[in-house]
Amino acid sequence: MRLNxxxxxxxxxxxxxxxxxxxxxxxxxxRFANAAFVAVSGFTAAELExxxxxxxxxxxxxxxxxxxxxSTIKAxxxxxxxxxxxxxxxxxxxxxxxxxxxxxxGQVTGxxxxxxxxxxxxxAAAEAAYAHLREGGRSFGLRDGELVRTGWHWRLxxxxxxxxxxxxxxxxxxxxxVGLIGWLGMSGMAxxxxxxxxxxxxxxxxxxxxxxxxxxxxxxxxx
Numbered sequence: 001m002r003l004n005x006x007x008x009x010x011x012x013x014x015x016x017x018x019x020x021x022x023x024x025x026x027x028x029x030x031r032f033a034n035a036a037f038v039a040v041s042g043f044t045a046a047e048l049e050x051x052x053x054x055x056x057x058x059x060x061x062x063x064x065x066x067x068x069x070x071s072t073i074k075a076x077x078x079x080x081x082x083x084x085x086x087x088x089x090x091x092x093x094x095x096x097x098x099x100x101x102x103x104x105x106g107q108v109t110g111x112x113x114x115x116x117x118x119x120x121x122x123x124a125a126a127e128a129a130y131a132h133l134r135e136g137g138r139s140f141g142l143r144d145g146e147l148v149r150t151g152w153h154w155r156l157x158x159x160x161x162x163x164x165x166x167x168x169x170x171x172x173x174x175x176x177x178v179g180l181i182g183w184l185g186m187s188g189m190a191x192x193x194x195x196x197x198x199x200x201x202x203x204x205x206x207x208x209x210x211x212x213x214x215x216x217x218x219x220x221x222x223x
Contacts, residue, residue: 002054004086012093013117014040020095020115026108028053037115042088053113058086062133068142073101073111081145082118082126094123097145 014020020037024030033041033048041048041056048055057066061084072079078100085093095115102110118126129140129147141150 002052002057003059004055004057005059006090007059007086007092008090010091012040012087012091014093014095014115016117018117021113022048022053023102023110023112024053025110028111030055031110040087040093041085042091047088056085056087058084058092060084060092060130060134062130064133064142065130068145069099072144073099074108076101076103076108077144079145081142081147082122083115084126084130094118094126096122 018036018040020034020040022030022033022037030048030051030053033045038045038048043055065081065083069079069081078098080096080098083095083097085095087093094117096118097113097115099111099113101108102112126147132140133142138150141148
């Protein structure tokens, strides 16, 4: 991983409503950068063109963020998350970056990055989470750029909130309802059969009573 130094503790705040745009090839080499990107980065357009995009990488960014970035965009999905970049001077700036694959004739030919200024609370949350990741912490992870909690209980919660989880829950409820109806049906049939058996046995006992053949026979025969 490229280590860009020296660094300072001075922040360059991206102007509000300013959009930083750049494009790279599939290997991450810069093809173009707009004027806003050039101005904030401190590099000249000539220095940026053809250079690897990690020229602006800040050493405070955890490796996990870039692993997640590349795995996401190589799978053909857009990646969006907070990124701390380094200026040529060593200063830093925060952006919310959206990186999207460029597809031509069914093939990915490069990537376009669009960056805007994030909210300060987003920066504070990302700064704490990225420091945690740099130190080897496992309480957080990244998925398509989004910070997510890790651990089996959080994965279960994510599954429960997902479309797949809801479909599984609906299927389980349906199966339980069908099973209950079947059980109730079988119980009802068993109860009915038991009642009929009791009536049959009572009538048979009545028919077979000594000294009462006439009335008993009449009663059974007329039933």
